[in-house]
Amino acid sequence: MEFSELLKKRRSCRAFQDTPVTQEQLQSILEAGQWAPSPLNQQPFQFIAVTDSTVKAQIQKTGIEAKQTVLDNSGPAWAGKYPMNFIGDCPLIVVVVYDPTKGGLGSYFEQPHGALQAASACIQNMMLQATDIGLDSLWFTFFSPLTLKPILEIPEELDIAGAIMIGKPAMEGKAPPRKSPKVYKDRFNTDA
Ligand SMILES: Cc1cc2nc3c(=O)[nH]c(=O)nc-3n(C[C@H](O)[C@H](O)[C@H](O)COP(=O)(O)O)c2cc1C
Numbered sequence: 001m002e003f004s005e006l007l008k009k010r011r012s013c014r015a016f017q018d019t020p021v022t023q024e025q026l027q028s029i030l031e032a033g034q035w036a037p038s039p040l041n042q043q044p045f046q047f048i049a050v051t052d053s054t055v056k057a058q059i060q061k062t063g064i065e066a067k068q069t070v071l072d073n074s075g076p077a078w079a080g081k082y083p084m085n086f087i088g089d090c091p092l093i094v095v096v097v098y099d100p101t102k103g104g105l106g107s108y109f110e111q112p113h114g115a116l117q118a119a120s121a122c123i124q125n126m127m128l129q130a131t132d133i134g135l136d137s138l139w140f141t142f143f144s145p146l147t148l149k150p151i152l153e154i155p156e157e158l159d160i161a162g163a164i165m166i167g168k169p170a171m172e173g174k175a176p177p178r179k180s181p182k183v184y185k186d187r188f189n190t191d192a
Helices: 003-009 023-034 053-072 077-081 085-089 114-132 145-152
Strands: 045-050 092-098 136-140 159-167
Touching (some): 003 114, 023 045, 023 092, 023 114, 045 114, 053 077, 053 085, 092 114, 114 136, 145 159
Antiparallel strands (some): 092 159
């Protein structure tokens, strides 16, 4: 597939078939993630590949709880309609964790998010690879890390960049529209 076609074909999926993701597919996705750039090439990310239905149900529960927290705190009403049930049905969830202390030199000059930036690049690589091999994905963050970390036994010092749902889509997703790039000439807010 042409790269520009791949970019536009990747779609966030919220309804999956129950077809398992093969080990070979998972390996190709993880390898794509590993080729992401990272500060000082520290590759500060690690992965938990979740296929166990009990664990998936626990992740789904953290989503339901987060949704309730949004509603209890007068958050947007649409959040109440967010369908958490697809989480339990998703064949594979790759939880991407990272070490926030491995962000390169940035913490010396007010750029403390290098490790999260690297984990984000890693996730994007993984999602594009999933698309390339005929799978869909979702970068899912609708949970409290305080709840999810003990469930997955993630060490205190690591953070979660996202739970990436991966599988064959149950239906073809519609692409949400994109804005035109907002670009200035030489200085912010100066017309190009
Ligand atoms: C950091 C991040 C967190 C996201 N969290 C969620 C989420 O919790 N649930 C969800 O359904 N989509 C989530 N998304 C997906 C966005 O809603 C989606 O990318 C956006 O609507 C554009 O759609 P597309 O990915 O199909 O192009 C997240 C995306 C990013 C980058």
